[in-house]
Amino acid sequence: MIEYENLGKLNEPFFEEYEKSFHQSLTSGWYILGNNVRKFEDEFAGYCGSKYCVGVASGLDALIIALKSFNFEKDTEVIVPSNTYIATILSIVHLGLKPILVEPNINTYNIDPTKIEDKINKNTRAVMVVHLYGKACEMDKINDICKKNNLKLIEDCAQSHGATFKGQKTGTFGDFGCFSFYPTKNLGAIGDAGAITTNNENLFETIKKLRNYGSSVKYVNDLVGYNSRLDEVQAGFLSVKLKKLDEINKHKRTLADFYLSKLKDDFIKPQMDKDYFDVYHIFNIRHPKRDALRNYLLENNIKTEIHYPIPPHQQKAMDGVFKGNYPISEEIHKTTLSLPISFYHKEADIHQVIEVLNKFKG
Numbered sequence: 001m002i003e004y005e006n007l008g009k010l011n012e013p014f015f016e017e018y019e020k021s022f023h024q025s026l027t028s029g030w031y032i033l034g035n036n037v038r039k040f041e042d043e044f045a046g047y048c049g050s051k052y053c054v055g056v057a058s059g060l061d062a063l064i065i066a067l068k069s070f071n072f073e074k075d076t077e078v079i080v081p082s083n084t085y086i087a088t089i090l091s092i093v094h095l096g097l098k099p100i101l102v103e104p105n106i107n108t109y110n111i112d113p114t115k116i117e118d119k120i121n122k123n124t125r126a127v128m129v130v131h132l133y134g135k136a137c138e139m140d141k142i143n144d145i146c147k148k149n150n151l152k153l154i155e156d157c158a159q160s161h162g163a164t165f166k167g168q169k170t171g172t173f174g175d176f177g178c179f180s181f182y183p184t185k186n187l188g189a190i191g192d193a194g195a196i197t198t199n200n201e202n203l204f205e206t207i208k209k210l211r212n213y214g215s216s217v218k219y220v221n222d223l224v225g226y227n228s229r230l231d232e233v234q235a236g237f238l239s240v241k242l243k244k245l246d247e248i249n250k251h252k253r254t255l256a257d258f259y260l261s262k263l264k265d266d267f268i269k270p271q272m273d274k275d276y277f278d279v280y281h282i283f284n285i286r287h288p289k290r291d292a293l294r295n296y297l298l299e300n301n302i303k304t305e306i307h308y309p310i311p312p313h314q315q316k317a318m319d320g321v322f323k324g325n326y327p328i329s330e331e332i333h334k335t336t337l338s339l340p341i342s343f344y345h346k347e348a349d350i351h352q353v354i355e356v357l358n359k360f361k362g
């Protein structure tokens with residue numbers, strides 16, 4: 001059986017260092033906002049090439065705290081891609097703001113910059129882009145639109161640790177980069193964790209307070225904050241794994257290269273472009289008979305996933321939130337299939353997947 005993912009095997013190369021790190025955390029006696037968190041924040045800011053980093057409890061919290069820092073008024077609209085993972089949209093809804101969906105480009109799966117300006121009106125204050133599947137968005141065009149229309153820019157980098165556009169890492173283009181370290185992400189913890197990057201000192205001070213009850217001095221509360229702190233133990237693990245993030249991304253890119261060069265053209269493969277350094281959090285193909293293809297692979301002992309089966313505007317939780325049609329998003333959700341591409345997969349595993357796939361008679 002070729003599994004889609006196996007988190008135990010994925011983390012096995014780090015077990016020894018994790019155990020050392022855990023022992024150090026345990027015996028230090030300092031469990032919240034200590035040296036491990038500060039150290040990881042510095043290292044991760046350095047890795048991304050941003051001035052500041054603030055560790056938080058999850059990717060969703062990173063998005064909520066980033067958005068909250070702008071203190072937008074009630075009728076504010078925030079632009080977001082229609083095919084994102086629901087978390088991006090939830091952050092907007094949780095703050096009582098209005099998410100406005102923009103369709104993706106069918107070739108990149110990322111928000112289509114040519115469709116953003118149509119959705120901007122007097123209530124629009126921000127754009128949240130999502131570097132989906134590990135490919136950066138067209139950040140030059142999006143930055144221009146945001147500057148021209150005086151909009152804040154938040155990047156959802158939950159799937160794009162280390163991905164670049166024209167040589168610049170995601171998480172450094174906008175006001176904020178929001179990261180998740182959920183265990184399956186390219187930089188994954190052993191539980192929930194997240195972080196926010198920024199180059200703006202004032203915003204940095206604000207989000208640092210927001211994650212900690214709105215406080216920077218004990219028992220003095222300046223803002224209506226949250227309890228959303230990156231855990232000392234997870235920060236220790238993340239420092240261990242961050243040293244290997246480039247190696248993890250390189251391995252995934254090698255596996256992706258096999259898929260890209262050897263899979264038949266019956267399958268729609270992700271687009272490649274010299275301006276983008278993709279990190280393949282997910283390697284997706286598209287096929288009109290996606291469900292039959294998935295069953296066929298399972299019969300041949302190959303497990304796959306679907307990212308995602310239901311578009312946000314069709315989720316029950318979003319009843320009444322959106323108007324309009326999102327045909328591109330629906331097409332992607334109907335046809336996309338994610339193939340095995342974990343750090344623990346061997347080249348031979350991928351060759352086997354390719355061999356089986358190329359025999360599919362759809």
Ligand SMILES: *Cc1c(COP(=O)(O)O)cnc(C)c1O
Nearest residue numbers: 058059060085087088158180182
């Ligand atoms: C995983 C993910 C999130 C949420 O991260 P959590 O750490 O699970 O809260 C947000 N956005 C995208 C695009 C994601 O893939």
